[in-house]
Amino acid sequence: MKSERYNAREAEPRWQRVWEEREIFRTANDDPRPKYYVLEMFPYPSGRIHMGHVRNYTMGDVVARYMRARGHNVLHPMGWDAFGMPAENAAIERKVHPKAWTYDNIATMKSQLKSMGLSLDWSREVATCDPSYYRHQQKMFLDFWKAGLVERKTSKVNWDPVDQTVLANEQVIDGRGWRSGAEVEIRELTQWFFKITKYSDELLTALDTLDRWPEKVRIMQKNWIGKSEGLLVRFMLAAKNALSGFDEVEVFTTRHDTLFGASFIAIAPDHPLARAIGERDPKAAAFIEECRRTGTAQELIDKAEKKGFDTGLRAIHPFDPGWELPVYIANFILMDYGTGAIFGCPAHDQRDLDFARKYGLPVVPVVVPEGADSKTFAVGDEAYVEDGRLANSRFLDDMTVEAAKEEVAKRLESETRGNRPVAQRRIQFRLRDWGISRQRYWGCPIPVIHCEEHGAVPVPDKDLPVQLPDDVAFDRPGNPLDRHPTWKHVPCPKCGKPARRETDTMDTFVDSSWYFLRFTNPWIESAPTDAKAAQYWMPVDQYIGGVEHAILHLLYSRFFTRAMKATGHANIEEPFAGLFTQGMVVHETYEKKDGTYASPAEIRIEADGDRRRAFLLKGGEEVAIGAIEKMSKSKRNTVDPDDILSSYGADTARWFMLSDSPPERDVIWSEEGVQGAHRFVQRLYRLANDLAEMAAPAGTPHLASYGPAALAVRKSAHGALARVSEDIERLRFNRGVAQIYELANTLGAAVNEARTAGGKAASDLAAALREAADILIRLVEPMMPHLAEECWAALGHKTLIAEEPWPALERELLVEDTITLPVQINGKKRADVTVARDAAAPEVEAAVLALEPVRRALEGRVPKRIIVVPQRIVNVVA
RNA sequence: GCCCCCGUGGCGGAACCGGUAGACGCGCCUGACUCAAAAUCAGGUUGCCGCAAGGCAGUGCCCGUUCGACUCGGGCCGGGGGCACCA
Numbered sequence: 018m019k020s021e022r023y024n025a026r027e028a029e030p031r032w033q034r035v036w037e038e039r040e041i042f043r044t045a046n047d048d049p050r051p052k053y054y055v056l057e058m059f060p061y062p063s064g065r066i067h068m069g070h071v072r073n074y075t076m077g078d079v080v081a082r083y084m085r086a087r088g089h090n091v092l093h094p095m096g097w098d099a100f101g102m103p104a105e106n107a108a109i110e111r112k113v114h115p116k117a118w119t120y121d122n123i124a125t126m127k128s129q130l131k132s133m134g135l136s137l138d139w140s141r142e143v144a145t146c147d148p149s150y151y152r153h154q155q156k157m158f159l160d161f162w163k164a165g166l167v168e169r170k171t172s173k174v175n176w177d178p179v180d181q182t183v184l185a186n187e188q189v190i191d192g193r194g195w196r197s198g199a200e201v202e203i204r205e206l207t208q209w210f211f212k213i214t215k216y217s218d219e220l221l222t223a224l225d226t227l228d229r230w231p232e233k234v235r236i237m238q239k240n241w242i243g244k245s246e247g248l249l250v251r252f253m254l255a256a257k258n259a260l261s262g263f264d265e266v267e268v269f270t271t272r273h274d275t276l277f278g279a280s281f282i283a284i285a286p287d288h289p290l291a292r293a294i295g296e297r298d299p300k301a302a303a304f305i306e307e308c309r310r311t312g313t314a315q316e317l318i319d320k321a322e323k324k325g326f327d328t329g330l331r332a333i334h335p336f337d338p339g340w341e342l343p344v345y346i347a348n349f350i351l352m353d354y355g356t357g358a359i360f361g362c363p364a365h366d367q368r369d370l371d372f373a374r375k376y377g378l379p380v381v382p383v384v385v386p387e388g389a390d391s392k393t394f395a396v397g398d399e400a401y402v403e404d405g406r407l408a409n410s411r412f413l414d415d416m417t418v419e420a421a422k423e424e425v426a427k428r429l430e431s432e433t434r435g436n437r438p439v440a441q442r443r444i445q446f447r448l449r450d451w452g453i454s455r456q457r458y459w460g461c462p463i464p465v466i467h468c469e470e471h472g473a474v475p476v477p478d479k480d481l482p483v484q485l486p487d488d489v490a491f492d493r494p495g496n497p498l499d500r501h502p503t504w505k506h507v508p509c510p511k512c513g514k515p516a517r518r519e520t521d522t523m524d525t526f527v528d529s530s531w532y533f534l535r536f537t538n539p540w541i542e543s544a545p546t547d548a549k550a551a552q553y554w555m556p557v558d559q560y561i562g563g564v565e566h567a568i569l570h571l572l573y574s575r576f577f578t579r580a581m582k583a584t585g586h587a588n589i590e591e592p593f594a595g596l597f598t599q600g601m602v603v604h605e606t607y608e609k610k611d612g613t614y615a616s617p618a619e620i621r622i623e624a625d626g627d628r629r630r631a632f633l634l635k636g637g638e639e640v641a642i643g644a645i646e647k648m649s650k651s652k653r654n655t656v657d658p659d660d661i662l663s664s665y666g667a668d669t670a671r672w673f674m675l676s677d678s679p680p681e682r683d684v685i686w687s688e689e690g691v692q693g694a695h696r697f698v699q700r701l702y703r704l705a706n707d708l709a710e711m712a713a714p715a716g717t718p719h720l721a722s723y724g725p726a727a728l729a730v731r732k733s734a735h736g737a738l739a740r741v742s743e744d745i746e747r748l749r750f751n752r753g754v755a756q757i758y759e760l761a762n763t764l765g766a767a768v769n770e771a772r773t774a775g776g777k778a779a780s781d782l783a784a785a786l787r788e789a790a791d792i793l794i795r796l797v798e799p800m801m802p803h804l805a806e807e808c809w810a811a812l813g814h815k816t817l818i819a820e821e822p823w824p825a826l827e828r829e830l831l832v833e834d835t836i837t838l839p840v841q842i843n844g845k846k847r848a849d850v851t852v853a854r855d856a857a858a859p860e861v862e863a864a865v866l867a868l869e870p871v872r873r874a875l876e877g878r879v880p881k882r883i884i885v886v887p888q889r890i891v892n893v894v895a
Numbered sequence: 896g897c898c899c900c901c902g903u904g905g906c907g908g909a910a911c912c913g914g915u916a917g918a919c920g921c922g923c924c925u926g927a928c929u930c931a932a933a934a935u936c937a938g939g940u941u942g943c944c945g946c947a948a949g950g951c952a953g954u955g956c957c958c959g960u961u962c963g964a965c966u967c968g969g970g971c972c973g974g975g976g977g978c979a980c981c982a
Contacts, residue, residue, distance in 0.1 A: 022934095232899085232900095233899060233900070233976090236898070236899060236977090237899085237978080240897095240898070240977080240978060241978080245981075245982085247982080268982080269982065270982060271981095272982075283982090323980080348980090349980045350980080350982080351980075351981065354981045354982075355981075355982060356982095358982090359982045360982085361982090366982070367896080368982080369982085445981080445982090446981095447981050564976085564977095567977080568977090629922090676907085676920065676921095677907045677908060677919090677920060677921080678908075679908080682901090682907095682908095684907085685906090687906095687907090687921085689906095689921055689922070690907080690920085690921065692921090693920065693922095696934095697920090699934090699935095751907090751908070751919090751920095752908095752909075752919085754920080755908090755909070755918065755919035755920075756918095756919080757919095758918095758919050758920070759918075762919090769936080769937090837915095839914080840915090841914080841915080841962085841963070843962080843963085844914095844961095844962070844964090845963090846914095846915045846916095849915080881962085882962060883962090884914095884962050884963080889914055890915075890963085891914095892914080893962090894962050894963090
């Protein structure tokens with residue numbers, strides 16, 4: 018028996034070196050085997066890897082190593098999402114250049130990832146901040162532009178007046194910039210947009226083809242795209258009080274069935290008509306200004322009371338020239354959805370109802386529940402939004418909602434006013450175009466030159482890439498590109514006259530929208546992608562990452578592949594055939610008496626009966642064990658992967674990440690759990706060495722027959738092989754881990770038994786143990802690759818297990834000759850019965866009736882019924 | 896407010912398609928080894944009653960479908976996530 022412990026700190030770098038020297042994870046683009054592309058979302062180089070990365074990349078690595086063993090040509094690359102604000106913040110706060118900061122971080126994190134033993138093809142590494150990457154992005158921007166997929170238009174943005182930059186919505190907290198604390202203004206800026214809305218419908222319908230995506234993510238995207246089918250209806254304005262240039266208001270509605278319940282028209286504060294009224298009526302202008310001010314803070318919008326301003330204008334009901342409706346400017350109408358105008362039907366829309374109650378407008382129910390009396394049905398504080406039948410609606414009465422919608426649409430479509438139909442059907446989406454302009458330095462420059470004469474002119478191909486200047490200063494707020502002394506001054510490519518460069522850079526989501534395509538051939542310089550390589554590798558077979566990217570990153574990437582197809586850069590529809598969203602790594606918190614938090618490294622845990630108590634290492638003060646939360650700096654409940662890797666080793670960390678919690682759920686990181694994982698590492702090492710001693714030599718051929726003990730060992734091994742394979746394929750790593758434990762337990766027991774029986778296994782058992790040991794270690798390798806290599810060598814093999822194929826499953830070993838069925842009496846399990854596997858029902862019944870517990874329960878009576886489910890269960894109904 | 900997900904031992908979680916609830920791990924208890932401890936090994940561990948054999952209850956709560964429900968249907972309660980004036 019070998020008693021020394023496995024030394025991960027020594028063994029892990031040793032095996033990593035062997036893999037690297039032999040280049041076994043290098044992937045070729047011209048390999049005849051079937052391809053498999055597994056990808057984890059690439060990291061932002063923030064400085065150091067965190068536990069979330071460890072979990073994410075471990076899962077991907079298990080899949081990669083498994084698929085490789087199953088005979089696939091596996092692409093498993095890694096890169097860096099390297100542009101972004103933190104680099105600029107570091108520049109401002111610590112006076113380091115964003116480029117230096119980013120590349121330093123990349124170097125650190127790369128070595129951390131390498132110490133995890135991931136089977137990555139590092140030769141394909143890309144960093145999005147590298148001109149060799151972003152030059153292609155600039156090229157695609159220009160191609161998209163040519164193809165009509167880029168647009169320059171004004172839009173409202175959150176402007177931080179102190180930092181002089183645009184802020185994303187999530188960077189605005191309580192109406193203030195997250196960093197400067199300054200009150201954010203809504204400004205209209207001219208910005209560049211990708212016309213993702215061109216693909217609204219396709220991005221929606223294609224979701225149905227993504228059957229290997231989580232349902233949850235598809236639903237989120239569906240809601241985000243937000244398709245609604247409705248009707249555009251023109252309401253003529255009455256002549257009195259009319260405003261010149263405005264003789265109608267066009268509204269969008271999905272409830273045209275409720276047209277006879279209309280009691281007002283409401284328009285957005287920034288609707289052209291509202292602006293026109295504001296110009297001649299100071300009171301209206303004041304109301305509009307008030308709406309604009311509440312517009313900044315999200316929370317205020319949410320809680321804001323419905324408010325309106327009666328313009329005095331009157332709109333004419335499309336079905337009744339004598340019916341006039343008041344026109345309000347209302348704070349709850351959005352200009353950028355539909356037409357920025359609605360007709361209000363208070364009985365069937367909660368917002369309209371709140372509004373009508375406030376201003377004393379009529380509330381007439383026009384849809385009543387099936388079976389209800391339309392004469393007495395009334396609406397109180399709650400609008401009736403369910404289905405039903407039409408009422409109080411003239412020619413629509415008694416129709417279903419569906420039929421009434423159809424009837425209204427048909428009638429209004431065929432009616433005209435001023436040569437145009439009164440209404441037309443319209444499909445409206447919630448999805449907006451993707452604004453990509455950022456007033457920042459550390460991003461991909463937008464390759465455009467603005468000329469007084471020629472407007473926005475594309476940078477010619479030969480001048481790409483437009484490179485970021487290195488000599489920039491961050492001592493003042495605002496965009497360093499904009500105030501760089503020379504960078505933006507260039508001649509117009511068309512006329513040669515002095516012009517200026519676009520100083521906005523692209524949203525970093527652009528960078529991550531096509532990196533998975535670049536990985537298929539990152540060496541090609543002449544184009545963003547190599548058609549042949551892209552065709553071979555795409556789509557990504559298994560994409561793994563956090564659910565926080567469920568919408569933006571994944572939707573943008575889906576758009577990008579379509580836009581790249583339209584511009585001839587890739588011939589694929591969907592980038593990710595399989596998607597898996599893994600849970601977070603969480604940890605308990607330790608709160609000190611003064612309300613601050615202690616980090617896990619600063620405390621020790623003591624068991625006190627069945628309670629756990631925590632004490633500070635320094636001083637011994639007891640701290641409260643608090644809620645289990647996402648690891649965060651503010652709660653100080655983070656664990657540094659480096660500490661884990663250097664004390665327990667990568668395999669222990671990997672094993673723990675895969676154990677216990679289902680991968681889609683959060684995993685609780687705990688010291689006890691890591692120790693448990695580490696114990697198994699040591700146990701497996703001992704077991705492999707014991708087996709090496711007890712089992713037949715490596716390469717021993719299968720025997721013709723095995724005794725019962727040997728057969729049992731073989732059955733366990735092949736059973737585990739079948740289940741672990743399935744579990745990895747379905748990404749149910751926690752179950753796979755449990756199966757491996759079970760096999761290790763079985764083999765451990767077999768070794769012990771053989772040892773007590775005289776120290777030597779019979780030759781058939783020795784052969785079975787050899788086979789089982791090889792299988793066990795093969796199953797372990799995707800999860801704990803270093804330990805597996807070490808054990809593989811200990812078992813007498815000269816090969817690398819990382820290069821060994823997955824064992825062949827012998828299915829006949831999974832089938833039993835006799836089978837033990839549970840016996841229920843009235844649905845409760847009371848006994849077992851062992852019968853031949855193919856025993857007929859009468860035989861089983863007879864065996865069951867002879868059982869003692871059954872006889873006792875029946876007390877001599879005849880059972881009412883006996884249900885025999887073959888291979889499963891027997892139920893006796895007494 | 897709307898949409899989605901989840902509630903199983905002390906804890907993380909298993910249970911395939913409606914068929915033995917609690918696999919596996921953590922923790923805890925007992926024993927072996929040891930002068931002792933750690934490590935390791937063996938056994939136990941849902942609750943209640945019982946010396947035991949065994950019995951009763953049990954998957955958030957209530958009701959239903961079924962020979963049989965953690966699993967299916969209806970209604971509640973609790974926790975988490977997403978969206979949020981989208982007409």
